[in-house]
Amino acid sequence: MKVAVVGATGYGSAELIRILHRHPYADLTQLISSSTAGGELKEVFPHLSHLSQPLEVWDGEALAEEVEAVFFAAPAGISSRLAPPLAERGVRVIDLAGDFRLEGEEYRKWYGAEPPAHPWLERAVYGLSEWSAPAIRQAELIANPGCYPTATLLALLPLLQAGSIADGPVTVDAKSGISGAGRGLKRTSLFAEVNENMFPYQVGVHRHTPEIEGHAARIGGRETQVIFIPQIVPMSRGILVTLYAPAAAGWTGARVTEMVKEVYREAPFVRVRDQGAWPRTKDVQGSNFCDIGFHVDERTGMLVGMAAIDNLVKGAAGQAVQNLNLRMGWPETAGLDLLPQYP
Amino acid sequence: MKVAVVGATGYGSAELIRILHRHPYADLTQLISSSTAGGELKEVFPHLSHLSQPLEVWDGEALAEEVEAVFFAAPAGISSRLAPPLAERGVRVIDLAGDFRLEGEEYRKWYGAEPPAHPWLERAVYGLSEWSAPAIRQAELIANPGCYPTATLLALLPLLQAGSIADGPVTVDAKSGISGAGRGLKRTSLFAEVNENMFPYQVGVHRHTPEIEGHAARIGGRETQVIFIPQIVPMSRGILVTLYAPAAAGWTGARVTEMVKEVYREAPFVRVRDQGAWPRTKDVQGSNFCDIGFHVDERTGMLVGMAAIDNLVKGAAGQAVQNLNLRMGWPETAGLDLLPQYP
Amino acid sequence: MKVAVVGATGYGSAELIRILHRHPYADLTQLISSSTAGGELKEVFPHLSHLSQPLEVWDGEALAEEVEAVFFAAPAGISSRLAPPLAERGVRVIDLAGDFRLEGEEYRKWYGAEPPAHPWLERAVYGLSEWSAPAIRQAELIANPGCYPTATLLALLPLLQAGSIADGPVTVDAKSGISGAGRGLKRTSLFAEVNENMFPYQVGVHRHTPEIEGHAARIGGRETQVIFIPQIVPMSRGILVTLYAPAAAGWTGARVTEMVKEVYREAPFVRVRDQGAWPRTKDVQGSNFCDIGFHVDERTGMLVGMAAIDNLVKGAAGQAVQNLNLRMGWPETAGLDLLPQYP
Amino acid sequence: MKVAVVGATGYGSAELIRILHRHPYADLTQLISSSTAGGELKEVFPHLSHLSQPLEVWDGEALAEEVEAVFFAAPAGISSRLAPPLAERGVRVIDLAGDFRLEGEEYRKWYGAEPPAHPWLERAVYGLSEWSAPAIRQAELIANPGCYPTATLLALLPLLQAGSIADGPVTVDAKSGISGAGRGLKRTSLFAEVNENMFPYQVGVHRHTPEIEGHAARIGGRETQVIFIPQIVPMSRGILVTLYAPAAAGWTGARVTEMVKEVYREAPFVRVRDQGAWPRTKDVQGSNFCDIGFHVDERTGMLVGMAAIDNLVKGAAGQAVQNLNLRMGWPETAGLDLLPQYP
Structure with missing residues (x-):
């Protein structure tokens, strides 16, 4: 299954790439990064220099055609705008930012900004995998928990x-x-x-x-x-x-x-x-x-x-993939059977 | 004024040496270290290789003759044995270990050992400089607080x-x-x-x-x-x-x-x-x-x-020197006017 | 294929376990540790507490029966004694210590000890994977290079x-x-x-x-x-x-x-x-x-x-697995398709 | 003797302040920082919050009136412009930047910019204290060596x-x-x-x-x-x-x-x-x-x-003070008798 990451230049994104690289069912085919679009992944992350992966500009239409799931690893305020249209077209969305985690009133108070528009704030499922698995399995849009x-x-x-x-x-x-x-x-x-x-x-x-x-x-x-x-x-x-x-x-x-x-x-x-x-x-x-x-x-x-x-793993990219696994009915540990690196 | 440090090979002791090195009134003349006696300070601390300072064996009698104050920077259980005889001879003692900080019953419970013998446990003054200055000024034996x-x-x-x-x-x-x-x-x-x-x-x-x-x-x-x-x-x-x-x-x-x-x-x-x-x-x-x-x-x-x-400073050696300053009637900041090292 | 690790409590061993855990063809079934035999892996490595893996005592006979390859991750001087008998019985041996890396004269000079006995020092293949693949593919005993x-x-x-x-x-x-x-x-x-x-x-x-x-x-x-x-x-x-x-x-x-x-x-x-x-x-x-x-x-x-x-990877456990892959005719990257962890 | 530091917000400057704070003869009375002038030192360096020290704007005339020595701890290109007029008025200048360390041709080649104007580049003394003490003692402008x-x-x-x-x-x-x-x-x-x-x-x-x-x-x-x-x-x-x-x-x-x-x-x-x-x-x-x-x-x-x-010490601020000591005929170690901090 093809998936994309939006906001491809941060640390959470580097972890998504690391984990999805070995995922048995998900194939990371697109990296979207407005700030560095036109460049290549290896310019941002020299540790991935052996991968030839372009950084592409956002094109919601095209994305909805090509992939079945999208991870948002962008700063606060991006996904609230870009994610709902994708979700409406049936693309599974997993948002690593905080946009869909709070109720409207709380969002206004703590973020000092308008929350995502009705009805997506309400429809988003808070993706604490161990506690909300049934809802996650049905979710259109998953708000991945903060670290x-x-x-x-x-x-x-x-x-x-x-x-x-x-x-x-x-x-x-x-x-x-x-x-x-x-x-x-x-x-x-x-x-x-x-x-x-x-x-x-x-x-x-x-x-x-x-x-x-x-x-x-x-x-x-x-x-x-x-x-x-x-x-x-x-x-x-x-x-x-x-x-x-x-x-x-x-x-x-x-x-x-x-x-x-x-x-x-x-x-x-x-x-x-x-x-x-x-x-x-x-x-x-x-x-x-x-x-x-x-x-x-x-x-x-x-x-x-x-x-x-x-x-960056259970607190971000790892749980995001765990949620995708739940959402797709794959084994919960798919791509996540990583032993800790010690020391 | 001549002072000594007992237990000269730990980090607290390294800080005592660093601070006393520039102290205007106290002169660190003796370093006692049973485990490495006969050796030289620079074998234990190469950062002090330009100082020629022998590490000496404990000799309570000689020490009481030669110095007016002694810092104990040894592990728990040493000062409770060695400090009282010094204090009885009028040497000011500042103990950086925990031996004299608790009441007897508490000591037994938390250290699982017998506390220092009567009456020195009672006569020791807890040296939290900012709160016990009057008592510290009169103290025979100062229990320097834990970090x-x-x-x-x-x-x-x-x-x-x-x-x-x-x-x-x-x-x-x-x-x-x-x-x-x-x-x-x-x-x-x-x-x-x-x-x-x-x-x-x-x-x-x-x-x-x-x-x-x-x-x-x-x-x-x-x-x-x-x-x-x-x-x-x-x-x-x-x-x-x-x-x-x-x-x-x-x-x-x-x-x-x-x-x-x-x-x-x-x-x-x-x-x-x-x-x-x-x-x-x-x-x-x-x-x-x-x-x-x-x-x-x-x-x-x-x-x-x-x-x-x-x-190691306010939590150990620094406060110990601050207490000596109080005890001797010197300016509280003598030898301690060190600005933080940044970064 | 069943494999074992001898000397299971060091950092190189932790990496072998991490890598073999996801290896598609090799199955790490035995961990040998003389110093802690009878204990469990998780006592030594709490990061692996979810694995139930006993630490076993060395038994060369049994080992040769049960596994097809053995990694030695023990200190210098162990494998020179224990590895040859295994190799003679057809078990593939990969030695992460330095015992088999030098010629006899050099070994004597730099290690100050007797080198492994004839003929295994000569028969060992130096496992610099990129440069000795043909020899590694035939090797009975592979001397894994130093870091x-x-x-x-x-x-x-x-x-x-x-x-x-x-x-x-x-x-x-x-x-x-x-x-x-x-x-x-x-x-x-x-x-x-x-x-x-x-x-x-x-x-x-x-x-x-x-x-x-x-x-x-x-x-x-x-x-x-x-x-x-x-x-x-x-x-x-x-x-x-x-x-x-x-x-x-x-x-x-x-x-x-x-x-x-x-x-x-x-x-x-x-x-x-x-x-x-x-x-x-x-x-x-x-x-x-x-x-x-x-x-x-x-x-x-x-x-x-x-x-x-x-x-610990290319300099030890990773190259060891790469060498096992070469030796067995598996894809060179089997179990090693790990992206770097960043940051 | 009153001294000033120009470029007061970097790490080298923090060290100058730390060292001069205990200097027996030099008194750091002015901190010049164009970027943060009007503010206070503690806004830039909270570790110095107990000092009330304003950050002042550059005023060469006033400076030459008030202080006898100036340390430049500013980025490359500042001192080549500001230092010569001070030196001409008899203020001792110690430049921690690279402006006066190279000959003109080399400067052009490696800095890609014009070197300081004649004759100050030639008159500047390279302040490697242990090797140029005689020249430093006479210097009008000292180019403090790079780290x-x-x-x-x-x-x-x-x-x-x-x-x-x-x-x-x-x-x-x-x-x-x-x-x-x-x-x-x-x-x-x-x-x-x-x-x-x-x-x-x-x-x-x-x-x-x-x-x-x-x-x-x-x-x-x-x-x-x-x-x-x-x-x-x-x-x-x-x-x-x-x-x-x-x-x-x-x-x-x-x-x-x-x-x-x-x-x-x-x-x-x-x-x-x-x-x-x-x-x-x-x-x-x-x-x-x-x-x-x-x-x-x-x-x-x-x-x-x-x-x-x-x-930051022998490679910058410490050697700069050592050079001031040499220049003024003070003991070479004045203000610098700091033991290493260990660990």
């Missing part, structure tokens, strides 16, 4: 569903490598500024906050407030999320771990760690795994959840 | 004292560079294991937990439970602590910031960040500064405190 | 063969990430020692020196002296080799580049860079590619060759 | 002078951390591009080539051709230069080392390493040291020189 929300929700949703945490705000302390900030030129992305540095950013205003809250409520079935503090650490890839909430009565670390193992018994990409063997980002590097673990602190009664993903 | 507790308490104590946070456990999410783990040979300290990796460790059992709780209560005047989760990030130096607690009524980020600025108005090493300009570890690298900042999230009512230090 | 020699020889051999460089010693300035030093506990492998550091090591005595010289002569057909200086740089993976020799008359950078492109026209894993687009280690990370490029400096008449590989 | 030439020449000049190497081109393989590329926004300076990466750049065209050659000839007294290949490694600070040339008859590593030790016997910032203890960049980090070492390879007859500096 932080993926890690956070995979740890948080079982707790909400099982009632393992008491009411009240959940604290989400999140740390990410810098590739999540993209390939754009910013002083805060320079090597000499990031190396040997750690710092919080977008404190209280990060757009992944309402994404976590919204889908925690929708999927987890419980209104949940989240205080979300993202922090940059000096690595290229990897997210570690540590979440904190008061444990509900009767929940020990072992019991939570057992419960969550049961929840993900059939999930090929979620590995639940035993007590004492906590998630590490290097254990998932380059792979679609999400490693999670749980501790209940007896002294304080706090439940601590930890989740590690590769932000 | 995590230093960063945590400098942000937390003003909140406790001013009543800016509601009752209940405080969440302390802490991230550290690997030098805090020392120079010993462990697989988890290897470059290829730490690089491009982040991971929690000693979840629920880290010895800095009771240190934070104990001194939060003693200095802050309020019993406080702490859930403390330390995490390693791929850098050599630097600690970033992010703490979370429900804000008490009426406290905005701006008000907290003003209050804390007032608390530290005279403190030469604490820089309180304005709203939106959050602490970064690189801003304090190589210096004795602790940068702190505060956010109150209006949606959730949570107060977020952030603190950044260089774990 | 530095792989990068160096792939750039150097075409120059020797074509006569592009004048007589005289070739300067090989080599830089490597630390994973090449293995997973053993050494102070010089600690994160805090390697990070923000660069340093030469084993100056003049590195065992890859005679390996490069020997095979430059044997394959390249010209006695060549090499001054080889290895240096550690702060990265986990990656080797960059820069070699220098006076250009022979008439050779420009463009002409050398054209010539080398022709040499490797059919080689799926060697990418020859155009003038001005030099090899970078990140462009080959996680893949079996070797990127090479050439500059002839008109002012000085010096020819500069540059080669980049991932030391 | 690569500093490391290279300190190792190379004794060899040329003593005749330890044979005629013919010298190979200079140089590796640098990314701070040498400045704080400007370039894709090749992004963390995710530099981390886990090594790559050559400006192969054959780097402007430090003629700087090395020119001053090797002028100071070393022997025309010397240099093939110079710079390479980026993933670190913030540090340069390691490895140079190669055929040894002249009779020179062993030990003899070269002794000879060079004698050359630098009185030099406070050059540390000559013994055989087997090679220079490492971490050993000089944050300090003004240059560590050098020498190996003569008996097999090949090649002499290998290795030199490590912190590119």
